[in-house]
Amino acid sequence: MLITEAPFTLRKWTVKEYHKLGEMGVFHPEERIELIEGNIIKMSAKGTAHTSALGRTDRLLQSLFANLAWVRMQDPIALDDNSEPEPDIAVVRIDAFDYATHHPTPSEVYLIIEVADSSLAYDREIKAKAYARSGIADYWVLNVNERQLHVFREPAEEGYQSEVILGESAIVSPLHFPTFNIAIQAMLPPIMP
Template sequence: MLSTEPPLKIRKWTVKEYHKLGEMGFFHPEERVELLSGNIITISAKGTANTSATRLTANVLRDILGNQVDVYYKSPIALDDNSEPEPDIAAVRIDPFDYATHHPTPSEVYLIIEVADSSLTFDREIKAKIYARSGIADYWVLNVNERQLHVFREPAVDGYQSEVILGENRNISPLQFPAVNIAIQAMLPPIISN
């Protein structure tokens, strides 16, 4: 028997509409959301290991890259008309007006890092495709549970063509700063034995 019901239509949001919803107070002040491919996604609460790794990683980037970049911490990136994620960390080009007129765009982003504990699959599959489609050349997912760094490079419309997984005892250099050497262990919280 054929269904006579019309197919479901999903309403996608634009960045402009998303901002308007925020201005109207649609979201609770404590609610953290981001816009991904026209979908409004609630950001889950972060555990202590995630929070620690995010802080450590931001500090490492600030220390090593100094005044070559601005290190954004849980701040919006304007990918396109339907995506405005808030990555855990983004190293962006320095803007003389401190991005007072716009959020950083893909051409102004050197590196995006998501720190994952419970969000590993989402960060590796959903967010990776969105960042790749937008042309983000260097995307890292710091897996705090397995103490590994997933490095995504070679973006294409259907996703990244390269994913390399590095253990905590390895080092990494951002694509735009090949002379910089970052110890992955420095981005991870220390192991505390009970």
């Protein structure tokens, strides 16, 4: 027997509803979740390689961008009415009110970086699509297992039109700051002898 209709439909959530659920205490305060395209996603636990790469990347970008932009770590970005991800790193415009009135929106985001140890497929497919649809021009996925950087650019409704994979010995420049040269190896955990 061929089933032509799904036996159920998923309930999609808006950012407003997602915030209301949080205010009502539906989520545990320590629970790591984010809203992507109307779906409440539980984020995977951070491994040691992920944590090391995140810390190294944060310190590197904090010193590099100094007074030119803010580097936010695992803070929300307001993509649209149905997506509020918490990227590992977001380089955003400086805001006079310290983003007290709103989370950064796509027009205020220079660069988003996700660090992937167990989440590579999710970051390259699901998150990349959400970021592209919102017009995030520069999206990087730091693959700590393969020691590579996936650079996504040219956002479109169906996803990014360009993905370049760079090895750990390469140098990369952010789209909005083309004179900055970042060694990919400096973002990755050191290789232990």
